[in-house]
Amino acid sequence: MNKFTSVNDIGDLKRAVAEAFEIKKNRFAHTALGKNRTAMLVFFNSSLRTRLSTQKAAMNLGMNVMVLDVNQGAWKLETERGVVMDGDKAEHILEAIPVMGSYCDIIGVRAFAGLKDRQADYEERIINQFIEYSGRPVFSMEAATRHPLQSFADLITIEEHKTKPRPKVVMSWAPHPNALPQAVPNSFAEWMNATDYEFVITHPEGYELDPQFTGHARIEYDQRKALEGADFVYAKNWSAYAGDNYGKVLSRDRSWTIDAEKMSLTDNAFFMHCLPVRRNMIVTDEVIESERSLVIPEAANREISAEVVIKRLLEGLNNE
Numbered sequence: 001m002n003k004f005t006s007v008n009d010i011g012d013l014k015r016a017v018a019e020a021f022e023i024k025k026n027r028f029a030h031t032a033l034g035k036n037r038t039a040m041l042v043f044f045n046s047s048l049r050t051r052l053s054t055q056k057a058a059m060n061l062g063m064n065v066m067v068l069d070v071n072q073g074a075w076k077l078e079t080e081r082g083v084v085m086d087g088d089k090a091e092h093i094l095e096a097i098p099v100m101g102s103y104c105d106i107i108g109v110r111a112f113a114g115l116k117d118r119q120a121d122y123e124e125r126i127i128n129q130f131i132e133y134s135g136r137p138v139f140s141m142e143a144a145t146r147h148p149l150q151s152f153a154d155l156i157t158i159e160e161h162k163t164k165p166r167p168k169v170v171m172s173w174a175p176h177p178n179a180l181p182q183a184v185p186n187s188f189a190e191w192m193n194a195t196d197y198e199f200v201i202t203h204p205e206g207y208e209l210d211p212q213f214t215g216h217a218r219i220e221y222d223q224r225k226a227l228e229g230a231d232f233v234y235a236k237n238w239s240a241y242a243g244d245n246y247g248k249v250l251s252r253d254r255s256w257t258i259d260a261e262k263m264s265l266t267d268n269a270f271f272m273h274c275l276p277v278r279r280n281m282i283v284t285d286e287v288i289e290s291e292r293s294l295v296i297p298e299a300a301n302r303e304i305s306a307e308v309v310i311k312r313l314l315e316g317l318n319n320e
């Protein structure tokens with residue numbers, strides 16, 4: 001593997017999950033792979049889980065790790081080519097990227113959607129520049145349109161907890177005060193569509209996601225109907241994708257919050273969320289604290305998904 005930005009880079013999902021289970025049993029089995037190799041983790045946005053779990057995964061593989069918060073201590077970066085740089089940005093990303101690449105063997109990048117220019121976001125301009133100019137294998141730690149390390153951890157979590165071969169997984173929009181990217185729901189949909197699960201998406205009208213991600217999923221505007229018989233409820237907020245509403249908050253309707261009464265419509269479903277979560281907006285205290293809540297094991301599996309991905313990138317380097 002020489003990059004990881006979507007489900008398409010991971011190949012056979014059954015093999016990837018089997019590898020994840022192997023790594024979970026012994027996460028220090030491959031320390032020789034990363035010896036004298038350096039991972040650089042570059043953050044344009046905040047993070048708790050991704051920063052810690054990815055760093056831990058790289059250390060489990062014997063790597064050295066450097067973390068750069070672009071907004072704290074680095075020069076402000078210009079990302080558009082052709083700009084006269086007479087403003088507050090001291091350095092261009094076109095120099096910064098190859099310089100970063102010269103200090104490491106693999107690069108992880110977190111660069112969220114700006115939510116102003118849909119075309120720029122959906123062209124994945126930032127991470128694609130890292131792929132083009134760093135000279136290193138690049139992996140996504142949430143880019144503008146996808147969060148594949150999260151979706152892989154979500155898949156591992158479902159595989160660990162499912163009690164039916166073909167569980168019903170329901171992804172539900174839920175309210176949030178701010179405009180959030182579509183990366184997590186896009187990516188989750190893309191990974192669920194690569195499984196043979198029954199997959200349903202529910203959201204208020206106007207919150208339709210890009211069909212390239214939702215694929216053959218059933219879209220159900222009635223949240224209660226969608227939740228009937230669910231085995232897993234995956235809650236997430238996102239801002240609008242469609243047309244002129246791109247990046248906008250169209251609703252903060254708390255009748256969409258996942259509460260105990262909603263969960264009672266399901267088949268004793270597990271509750272999932274990628275975190276960070278706004279309690280009593282997305283989900284009630286009662287549901288997130290219930291014994292069916294998987295949010296903590298789901299976050300713990302971020303270390304495992306990252307370790308499989310970094311392991312494969314290292315194997316790719318060794319095969320060069």
Ligand code: AN0
Nearest residue numbers: 180181183184274275276
């Ligand atoms: C981010 C998002 O929705 O993309 C990160 C989630 C992992 N969430 C927030 O900004 C709250």
Ligand code: CP
Nearest residue numbers: 047048049050274275
């Ligand atoms: N789920 C997730 O990616 O969390 P962070 O934003 O804290 O990294």
